[in-house]
Amino acid sequence: MTPELRHLRYFVAVAEHLSFTRAAVALRVAQQSLSQQVAVLERALGARLLDRDTRGTRLTELGQLFLPEARAVLARADEAVATVGRAARGEIGRLNLAFLVSTANYMLPPVVRAFRECFPEVELSTEDVSIGQLVTGLRQRRYDAAFTRPPLVDDLATRTLVTEPVCAVLPSGHPLAERAELHLRDLADQPWVLTSPASWPPWHRKYDRDFHRAGFEPDVVARATGVPHLLGLVAAGVGVSRLASSARSLRRTGVVFVPLVGERAETVVVWDPDVQKPVLRNLLDVVTELASTVDLTHSG
């Protein structure tokens, strides 16, 4: 037979009290049960741990040697339990985050900083990805959560963190660039630069609805493969475009951002609602709290 933790606990108690009677009281068992279990332990080890006689109990040499061993085993067991407890509370573990390239710029630094401050022992990994990689990565559970723009898909949960103005993006010196604000229909006759609809169809379906509601279909003269590319085309005077105002931070020269009246863009945190992971809960709490206290579009 191999000893159980109970035997070790019993032995340690006797060793600490140097008395079966007192140890039994402390353990809330009968002295006889305690004696029996310690005897079982001694038989299992094949060695006498305690010298007992009518006037008390003392550790044998072997007992003295085994006492720290037993304590170490118990401590290790407690540690194991504590560790899983902390993991269950999301204080340790691993968290894989994905950031849409066009949001990483301003979202990643404050999010990572805030989370690491609250949960320094969680291993954090981050990745800048395209919207396609982001969605498939979430579905394949490679990422626990991601930061991106809606609309997305129904089977992923989202929470809005930031809403910000949408701006017309014009080349510097464009006739409309001086305006304080614009309506989308003001740009009906302009040449347009947009991203490729293949990148993420839900976005482009929304764009189409927006243009339709503004009463025109844009004359798309160029398709960009990403936001920086798009800004480059606008700066080059190829056409105009429309982006969330935080895209300003991606290019400083050659373009002008003019707010579009009544249009707002959202940044959301996305996760798979089927994933029940304590660290994820904590992330959502942290970013929600963060979004409610600081303006994420201007920080970072």
Added chain:
Amino acid sequence: MTPELRHLRYFVAVAEHLSFTRAAVALRVAQQSLSQQVAVLERALGARLLDRDTRGTRLTELGQLFLPEARAVLARADEAVATVGRAARGEIGRLNLAFLVSTANYMLPPVVRAFRECFPEVELSTEDVSIGQLVTGLRQRRYDAAFTRPPLVDDLATRTLVTEPVCAVLPSGHPLAERAELHLRDLADQPWVLTSPASWPPWHRKYDRDFHRAGFEPDVVARATGVPHLLGLVAAGVGVSRLASSARSLRRTGVVFVPLVGERAETVVVWDPDVQKPVLRNLLDVVTELASTVDLTHSG
């Protein structure tokens, strides 16, 4: 409720087989019992460790984290059991040895060397002591064993390791110094130098009997406080004495050792027979073996 090692063993088995059924076979319990105990563990930890469904079992994130923890606890427990086993076999532990000053010279080096070779992980402490310290130290269990000369006391166990000739000790140039051997009665008219009878009465009672049997009472002209001192007095020509031949090694000049016919001195290892200590058993084995293979009076 707090988990027992059994729960950890069960969990590890399931985690290793990734199957309750196969793990149950390996553990030689029913699958149902195994499922139940793992469920108990999960309830105790307050966390799900395994995802089971109809087509198999996988570790949850927490389970992956807990698996090495559980293994570590089990390994620590095994180690504790192994350690006490080795201690019970006397392979580790502590051994306190005492050597009578007049035997340490030739006994200590081979004994310590041989024992450390066989049991390198036993902590060995040695002390050179007077016969009085030696006996009280053994009785107070400060020493586990000692090396000395008989006669001793009844309540200590002894084993003879070495017997050697007893010699007359004469100043260089003494008329009898040329003899190849002597009888004790040849020294009846000499002035004698002996040690103090207070040091260890049993020895001196034996000396008295020896002199009585030889038919004279020695004319003691000086009392020495130890063997080196005694040899000094003999070398100074104060008188003659009688010592085991191994005492030769304590003084090279000014004295001559002449064997006394028919007299032998013993060196013994002494221990308290009530002390049941595996390391002590091993020591006795080692020194017995050692004494039977090498001549300890000439080694070291």
Added chain:
DNA sequence: CGGCCGTTACAGTCGTGGACTGTGACCCCC
């Protein structure tokens, strides 16, 4: 010396919990 308090050990009983068997639901694959 005897009574009392302390210690642990022995013996017998009880009850809980871990083991078992039997069964069922479900999924995958042929």
Added chain:
DNA sequence: GGGGGTCACAGTCCACGACTGTAACGGCCG
């Protein structure tokens, strides 16, 4: 659709750890 695999649920059983009661023994004090 049947067979082989997964795990879970339900009921029974028994072994072992807990309990109570008792005994043996040593130390202390009147």
